[in-house]
Amino acid sequence: MIRFERVTKRYQDGTTAIKSIDLEINEGEFFVIIGPSGCGKTTLLKMMNRLIELSDGTIFVYGKKISDYDIHELRWNMGYVLQQIALFPHMTIEENIAIVPELKKWSNEKIRQRTDKLLEMVGLPPEKYRGRKPKELSGGEQQRVGVIRALASDPGIMLMDEPFSALDPISREKLQDDILEVQRKINKTIVFVTHDMQEAIKLGDRICLMKDGEIVQVGTPKEIVESPVNEFVRDFVGAQSVTLKENIRLEHIIDQFITSNSSSPSSVTIPASATLREGLMLLTEHEQLSVEKDGQIIGIITRQTALQFMAEGLQERGDGNG
Structure with a gap:
């Protein structure tokens, strides 16, 4: 291109x-x-x-x-x-x-x-x-x-x-x-x-x-x-790493941190272009969210997977600074 x-x-x-x-x-x-x-x-x-x-x-x-x-x-x-x-x-x-x-x-x-x-x-x-x-x-x-x-x-x-x-x-x-x-x-x-x-x-x-x-x-x-x-x-x-993670769009973390092909899709949907921060705000009210892109559900995000992504790497970063 x-x-x-x-x-x-x-x-x-x-x-x-x-x-x-x-x-x-x-x-x-x-x-x-x-x-x-x-x-x-x-x-x-x-x-x-x-x-x-x-x-x-x-x-x-x-x-x-x-x-x-x-x-x-x-x-x-x-x-x-x-x-x-x-x-x-x-x-x-x-x-x-x-x-x-x-x-x-x-x-x-x-x-x-x-x-x-x-x-x-x-x-x-x-x-x-x-x-x-x-x-x-x-x-x-x-x-x-x-x-x-x-x-x-x-x-x-x-x-x-x-x-x-x-x-x-x-x-x-x-x-x-x-x-x-x-x-x-x-x-x-x-x-x-x-x-x-x-x-x-x-x-x-x-x-x-x-x-x-x-x-x-x-x-x-x-x-x-x-x-x-x-x-x-x-x-x-x-030091912005945690804040930056909140700003990553859900579509960029779908593979590793969002459960795909869930047997019980959530009735609450969120666009794939939404940020993790927006997902976390909704997850204070709902157990899980269906992530939608181009009219299709591409995965499920739960409180656990969202928090897992936020926590990932913090221990290593902390150890490196110790």
Whole structure:
């Protein structure tokens, strides 16, 4: 889908921001890039749509070198969402969303249908928000519009550069839930940059942890939390390990910690995209929960299996620190 082969970025002052990276991002994957400030994560993201040109190596998208694409074609197939969303203040919300579809010469009717569908998808009633100006929206609402503006022309890939980091904690958590729900419905390839490990654990199907322009570890949220490859990753996860486990989505721990094919499925269901923390809250009222994905029950979570997962590894971590 997106493949990096020995990709390097050097600047004229001699700084090497990206050092011969090999990486593959799968179609339909929510792929999170994380690391300390200056590690190269935003540079890596911007090289995908050629906002930053690479110095050496090759990036392939759908099997084709990005240098072989017309640059407008490349970027039209990559929605791009920034921390500062920069909606055009003089344009209505509908006009902001319609920018790329209009450039692609979509009909007015198709644009209207697409705008309304996307607004509804993120909980902004079209009849209420379509004609508003950005200044009439809260920060969280503007960021929702920014996300769906990037989705307006139905790109195959979404690039998101710390899109929620400027928001207050409540708005941020709501936007995280929204993007997971949107992803469940549209199944795009999302490449998401963050500096927040809790956000990475909650959102990512896989996480790429970077340091000094290099990849240190790529793995599922569970692998990153439970099996850090070295001291840097261990320190990056650090004392947050218990909190991070609470943020792992149930679908990522289904195999090891959720009983499958139970003879007595629970009548209480929880989506596979829900976090373990959300499951634990429900388990204070119910003995077990049926985990549902795409209309199918994929397993059962009980209080025992949930608590087992939370406790797993704590003894070893404690022994290591003793």
